[in-house]
Amino acid sequence: MGTTQLETVPEPKYWHLKTVLSQALDSDFSVGEVLPNERDLAARFGVARATLRQALEQLELEGRLQRRRGVGTTVAPPRVDVSTAQYAWPGTSGDTWQPVDCTSAVAPVAVGRMLGTDPRDELHTVRRIRTTHGQPVAAELLYVPAASVPQLPAAEAPSGPARARIVLRELQRLGLEGQDRAVELGSARADDARELDRLPGAPVLVVTTRYFAAGRTAAVSVATYRADTCRLTFGDSGDLEITHPAPA
Known part of the structure; x- marks a missing residue:
């Protein structure tokens, strides 16, 4: 990183420093590399540590840095792209998610209503x-009723990734008739925070997807993405629904 004269810049010092740091991240650093400590960075750029800290905090908010x-x-x-145009069963070719476990549990009330169970x-x-560059960026819970995978009891598999893959394989035997997806901003719960290496x-971003087959909702996915690592993209159909809560 080089130095820069900040006193003659009309915009706030920390904002200009953020721009300079962002350019340096592209040219001088690689993904996952640890930045020098604040004292060294502040001395290198000739700014107060408070100014540097503001710039670093802004870059963290924009997803350029991680603490x-x-x-x-x-x-x-x-x-990571969170696309509204994806149309496939979970676990099909090209899916970047890794199965971790499969258990039997009662679904949350909202999920049960969507499934009609x-x-x-x-x-x-x-x-x-879901990981990128070795770091977790999203966690998913996929809820599948027994009626959607009727052959599963005959399959012998332990709990864990092996059984998760079998559930996904059996689900793909159904003809996918459609799906819908809703995206909302939320706060990481304790379990999400632990999996995503974030503070509670x-x-x-919480992405809820309903998968339809045989004239009913066959499965529901609730995926939690780190807001600082993902980007929402729209398909040609523009099939993202934006809703507002009803007034109290």
Whole structure:
């Protein structure tokens, strides 16, 4: 990184410094590389540490930097696309998610309503993770009723990734008739934060997808993306629905 004269720049010092740092991240650093400490960076750019800290915080908000516990401030990987145009069963060719586990559990009330299942029914719950450059960027829970995978009881598989893959394979036997997807901004719950290496309450994007087959909702996916690592993209159909809560 080089130095720059900030005193003659009319915009706020930290904002101009953010621009300079952003350019340096593209040219001088690689993904995952740890930045020098704040004292060294502040001396190199001739700014107060408070100014530097403001610039770093802004870059973190924009997803250019990540603060990793026990590591320091690192260069973030490129943003992950959250596309509204994807049309395929989970686990099909090209899917970048990795299965982690599969358990039987009662679905959350909202998911049970979408599936039309009895609130007491246990569903196959597939847990998957999505990573980029070795870092977790999204976690997913896929809820699959027993009626959607009727041949599963005959399949012998332990719990864990092996059973998750079998559930996904059996689900793909159904003809996918359609799907819809909703995206909303949320806050990371304790479980999400632990899986995504974030603090509880950190901003996340929650993507809920319903998969339709045989005239009903065959599965529901709830995927939680780190808001600082993802980018929402739109398909040609423009099939993203934006809703607003009703006034109280």
